[in-house]
Structures are given as structure tokens and as C-alpha cells.
Amino acid sequence: MKPMSNHEGFVLRLENFLPYRLVVAASLVSQATARTYATKYGIGIAEWRVIAQLGEFGTMTAKQIGTRSHMHKTKVSRAVATLTRKKMLAKRANRDDKREAFLSLSPIGLEIYESIAPAAQALSQRMFGEVSAEDRAAFERVLDTVTARAAALADTGAELPD
Amino acid sequence: MKPMSNHEGFVLRLENFLPYRLVVAASLVSQATARTYATKYGIGIAEWRVIAQLGEFGTMTAKQIGTRSHMHKTKVSRAVATLTRKKMLAKRANRDDKREAFLSLSPIGLEIYESIAPAAQALSQRMFGEVSAEDRAAFERVLDTVTARAAALADTGAELPD
DNA sequence: GCAAAGTAGTTACAAATGAAACCAATGTCA
DNA sequence: TGACATTGGTTTCATTTGTAACTACTTTGC
Numbered sequence: 160m161k162p163m164s165n166h167e168g169f170v171l172r173l174e175n176f177l178p179y180r181l182v183v184a185a186s187l188v189s190q191a192t193a194r195t196y197a198t199k200y201g202i203g204i205a206e207w208r209v210i211a212q213l214g215e216f217g218t219m220t221a222k223q224i225g226t227r228s229h230m231h232k233t234k235v236s237r238a239v240a241t242l243t244r245k246k247m248l249a250k251r252a253n254r255d256d257k258r259e260a261f262l263s264l265s266p267i268g269l270e271i272y273e274s275i276a277p278a279a280q281a282l283s284q285r286m287f288g289e290v291s292a293e294d295r296a297a298f299e300r301v302l303d304t305v306t307a308r309a310a311a312l313a314d315t316g317a318e319l320p321d
Numbered sequence: 322m323k324p325m326s327n328h329e330g331f332v333l334r335l336e337n338f339l340p341y342r343l344v345v346a347a348s349l350v351s352q353a354t355a356r357t358y359a360t361k362y363g364i365g366i367a368e369w370r371v372i373a374q375l376g377e378f379g380t381m382t383a384k385q386i387g388t389r390s391h392m393h394k395t396k397v398s399r400a401v402a403t404l405t406r407k408k409m410l411a412k413r414a415n416r417d418d419k420r421e422a423f424l425s426l427s428p429i430g431l432e433i434y435e436s437i438a439p440a441a442q443a444l445s446q447r448m449f450g451e452v453s454a455e456d457r458a459a460f461e462r463v464l465d466t467v468t469a470r471a472a473a474l475a476d477t478g479a480e481l482p483d
Numbered sequence: 484g485c486a487a488a489g490t491a492g493t494t495a496c497a498a499a500t501g502a503a504a505c506c507a508a509t510g511t512c513a
Numbered sequence: 514t515g516a517c518a519t520t521g522g523t524t525t526c527a528t529t530t531g532t533a534a535c536t537a538c539t540t541t542g543c
Contacts, residue, residue: 165379166431171438173373173390177460178350178445183391184464185347187471188340195474203529211335217327222491228335229345231531236492258491258538269328276333283340286470290463297459298339301452302346308448309349313356365499384521393501398523420508420521 181305188286195282200275205230205238207275210247210264214272218263220253247271343467350448357444362437367392367400369437372409375426376434380413382421409433 164170173179193204202210212224219227225235239262242248247268251261264272287295326332335341355366364372374386381389387397401424404410409430413423426434449457 164377165425166376166435168431168435169438169442170377171373171441173377176441176445177449177457178354178441179370179373180461180464180468181343182347182351184468184471185344186391187468189344191471191474192340208341211333211341214328215326215332215335220491229348232492233494233531234529236494237529240493256491256539260492263327269330273328273330276331279333279338279340280331282474283338285474286467287339287463290466294459294463295339297456298463299342301449301456301460302342304452305448306342306346306349309346309353312353312444312447313349367499382521394522395501395524396499398521399499402523418509418521422522 191286192279192282195278196275199278200271202271202275203238203241205234206242209235209238209242209262210268210272210275211279213248213262213264213268214276218251218261220259220261222259224262242268353448354441354444357440358437361440362433364433364437365400365403367396368404371397371400371404371424372426372430372434372437373441375410375424375430376438380423380425382415382423384421386424404430 189204196202196204196207200207208228208230209224212219212228216227221232221235221239224230224239225232228235230238239248243250245267247265249263249265249268251263253259253261290298351366358364358366358369362369370390370392371386374381374390378389383394383397383401386392386401387394390397392400401410405412407429409427411425411427411430413425415421415423452460
């Protein structure tokens with residue numbers, strides 16, 4: 160599409176601008192998944208991400224969950240609180256450091272995990288399914304370098320929405 | 322990294338899970354850019370996106386801006402309001418349809434655009450600069466298909482296969 | 484041992500957000 | 514024409530979010 164700008168200077172073509180396209184794509188993906196998790200499983204994105212971490216790694220502190228998932232610590236704290244209220248999490252005190260606690264999935268939480276994880280996989284398949292193996296590999300490479308670069312640039316502090 | 326889960330069923334490896342990686346990458350990119358725009362130009366992401374659209378296309382209605390940029394209409398409305406307050410936008414009534422108005426950049430808005438656009442380009446270069454042309458092309462292809470798929474899933478509210 | 488500095492996690496508060504109600508103008512169709 | 518649906522855009526309201534302040538605990542340096 161040709162830009163119709165009425166000025167002479169620098170013109171940024173958003174439709175070719177990768178940061179913009181990346182953010183738009185991610186926000187659509189995020190919406191689609193959020194909707195599915197919410198309507199079919201009554202669970203928010205932050206909660207799901209906590210469950211997913213614990214489902215994969217078994218036992219973690221809130222801090223570790225936050226670091227691994229790039230979630231703000233207040234978001235983790237709140238997600239953990241609601242999941243605890245819903246009896247999906249088990250919290251075990253750490254005797255060697257009473258500030259933190261070891262979190263893991265309760266039987267109910269595990270049940271949820273075991274039902275959502277394949278559904279998430281299927282949803283991913285629907286979004287990325289028709290991508291060739293080569294393109295997929297390239298895509299992953301680019302995601303890696305960009306993630307590293309952007310993390311370095313964003314470094315001085317702030318955190319993620321979804 | 323090896324999963325340490327203590328259960329036997331399905332395990333989703335988030336570090337290989339594309340939707341997740343996409344969202345994380347985008348959110349880091351978004352943060353990095355937001356920070357730059359905010360601190361260096363005193364402008365928010367939504368406002369910048371409105372400016373960017375108008376800088377590229379000259380004149381648009383709020384509806385068109387929303388559609389092209391995938392922004393919620395209230396977000397567009399608010400961004401337009403603050404930009405108008407800052408005298409960065411010119412609003413011209415549409416005589417043929419009094420509900421909408423034609424928006425474009427004022428001289429001040431254009432000045433901002435001309436100063437941010439190259440900075441955005443430079444920032445993008447820093448994030449995607451070391452990506453090869455082939456990988457970049459593949460990346461764009463994948464973004465396109467995923468954007469289309471996710472958009473379809475997001476607004477139909479399609480269900481998951483069971 | 485102890486004060487100062489740092490860390491895990493929670494909470495208070497203010498800003499950003501989206502769903503839904505709303506307003507004014509336009510389109511539709513009998 | 515005139516009722517009714519629709520659309521562009523704004524506003525209201527409840528929720529979500531992040532920043533900063535805070536609590537409780539731990540580490541460091543002396």
C-alpha cells in the first residue's frame with residue numbers, strides 16, 4: 160500500500176515496520192488465547208502462566224515464576240493469591256528462608272493443567288500449523304535475538320502487560 | 322532446560338511454545354519502545370501509533386485509525402483527545418457524514434512525527450539489525466499468517482477442538 | 484553482635500484499560 | 514415518511530495494571 164502522506168520528510172511505513180507488526184501479532188494471539196482460556200476454563204492469562212510454569216517445573220518460588228515468565232511480581236502475587244483461593248496451588252514454607260515459599264500445583268491445579276495444556280498446544284497448532292519447518296526455525300531464531308536485544312534495551316526496570 | 326515436573330501426563334514446554342515466546346518478545350519490544358518515546362518525547366504508545374498512522378497516510382477518520390492499527394476504539398478516542406489537547410492534530414468535519422471527522426497532523430504534530438519516526442527506525446535497527454535477510458523474510462511470512470489466523474480466532478471466538 | 488542494606492512478597496493508590504451504555508447522525512425498508 | 518437498526522465516536526464504570534511504599538526476613542560489613 161502506498162503512503163498518502165502530504166508531507167515531504169521521512170515516512171515510516173508501519174506495514175513494513177517489524178516492531179509494530181510483532182506487537183500487533185502478539186496482541187491478537189494473546190487475545191485469542193485469553194478468550195479461550197477464560198471462556199472454557201474460567202481462568203485468566205496470568206493465572207494460566209503461573210500454572211504452566213508449575214506444570215512444567217514442579218516447584219518454584221513466586222520470584223522464580225516471575226523471572227522465568229517475565230511477569231511483574233505484583234501480577235504473580237495476585238495470580239498466586241487467586242489460584243490459592245481456588246485451591247489450585249499448594250504452598251509450602253521454606254524453612255531456610257521464611258520470606259519465600261515453595262509453590263506447586265495441587266491435585267485440582269494439576270487436573271486443570273492436564274486439561275488446558277493440550278488445548279493450548281492445539282490452539283498453537285491452529286495458529287502456526289501451516290508454517291513450514293524452515294520458516295518456523297527462522298522465526299524462532301529471530302524471536303531469540305530480538306528478545307535478547309529488546310530485553311537489554313528495556314533493561315532499566317519496568318515490566319510486562321500481556 | 323529439562324522439565325522437573327513431578328507428574329506423569331502431558332507437559333507443555335513453554336520455552337518451545339511459540340505463542341508464549343511471541344508474546345514475551347513483543348512485550349519486551351513494546352516496553353523498550355514505550356520507554357524511549359515516553360522519556361525522550363513525552364508521548365504514550367497509543368498516541369504515537371495515532372501519529373504514525375496519520376504521518377503515513379495523511380488524513381484518516383478515527384475509525385480507520387482503529388482498524389488499521391488494531392486499537393480499541395476507546396483507546397483511539399482518548400489518544401485523539403490528548404493529541405488534540407496538545408495541538409498535534411487537526412480535525413476537519415466531514416460534511417457528508419457529520420458523525421465522523423477527518424484527522425490529520427498539525428504542523429506541531431508533523432514536527433513530532435518527523436523527529437520520532439527516524440528514532441523508531443533506529444531503534445528497530447538495533448533490535449532487528451543483526452537478523453539476516455532470509456530470516457527476516459521468513460519472520461515476516463510467519464507474522465503474516467499468524468496475524469491472520471489469530472485475528473480470525475480472536476474475533477469469531479472460535480472454540481477449541483476437544 | 485548489630486546496624487545498614489538488600490530481598491521475597493503484599494498492599495495502597497493512581498493510571499490505563501475495555502465492556503457496555505450512550506448520543507448524534509445515517510441507512511434501511513415498509 | 515417514519516419507525517427501527519446501524520454506525521462513528523464519547524463517556525461511564527468496574528477491572529486490571531504498575532509504581533511505590535511497606536512488612537518481614539536475610540545478608541553484609543564492621
